[in-house]
Amino acid sequence: YYSQVKFSISAPDISHLGPDEGIEIAFAGRSNAGKSSALNKLTRQKGLARTSKTPGRTQLINVFTLDETRRLVDLPGYGFAQVPLEVKKKWQKSLGEYLQKRESIKGLVVLMDIRHPFKDLDQELIHWAVAADLPVLALLTKADKLKSGKRKEQLLMTREAAMAFCGDVTVEVFSSLNGIGLDQLQGKLDEWFGL
Numbered sequence: 001y002y003s004q005v006k007f008s009i010s011a012p013d014i015s016h017l018g019p020d021e022g023i024e025i026a027f028a029g030r031s032n033a034g035k036s037s038a039l040n041k042l043t044r045q046k047g048l049a050r051t052s053k054t055p056g057r058t059q060l061i062n063v064f065t066l067d068e069t070r071r072l073v074d075l076p077g078y079g080f081a082q083v084p085l086e087v088k089k090k091w092q093k094s095l096g097e098y099l100q101k102r103e104s105i106k107g108l109v110v111l112m113d114i115r116h117p118f119k120d121l122d123q124e125l126i127h128w129a130v131a132a133d134l135p136v137l138a139l140l141t142k143a144d145k146l147k148s149g150k151r152k153e154q155l156l157m158t159r160e161a162a163m164a165f166c167g168d169v170t171v172e173v174f175s176s177l178n179g180i181g182l183d184q185l186q187g188k189l190d191e192w193f194g195l
């Protein structure tokens, strides 16, 4: 089903987005965490969302439509130091605005590199989502980088840490390289989308 996703628009801020209706699920996370790659894996479309070795590739809010009422949103990454302050300010503002004002957002996927999850800004974002009663799926990306024992260890550790948020926070591992966790991601999106 997700292979039918189509690119809709790139918006510099929320005023350029379409009508705030239907269901939107957003992908957020640090720059280089693998947001765009995860979207491409999910939709089986290699070039749908632009990926890059250079952090900070996605600077706009990119919207993809699944059908008339359902959308996926690739948000600008945060936490990348080597970007001019002005640029950083602008895109963090659009990220904050999106998360605070967009009513159609019904779920937030927070992507974090499995080797260093829950950095300050990740925690801040999840705290905010929990306070706003927004369900969160924390996705530990690049799981292919760890052997299965270490991977499980990181998953259990992060699940334990996630309990501290006292909200609807699920943690799963994911790899856009070999498809680990793709079923779990799809299952959660289906649930949020009411599919």
Ligand code: GTP
Binding pocket: 029, 030, 031, 032, 033, 034, 035, 036, 037, 038, 050, 051, 052, 053, 054, 055, 056, 057, 058, 059, 076, 077, 078, 141, 142, 143, 144, 145, 174, 175, 176, 177, 178
């Ligand atoms: P920004 O748009 O800058 O915020 O980054 P992003 O979160 O969209 O990351 P992107 O998907 O562009 O991936 C960043 C880099 O990590 C690229 O070089 C990807 O090839 C690599 N990468 C992403 N996902 C995986 C993964 O699951 N496994 C491995 N090994 N590499 C990955």
Ligand code: MG
Binding pocket: 035, 036, 037, 050, 051, 057, 058, 074
């Ligand atoms: Mg990106």
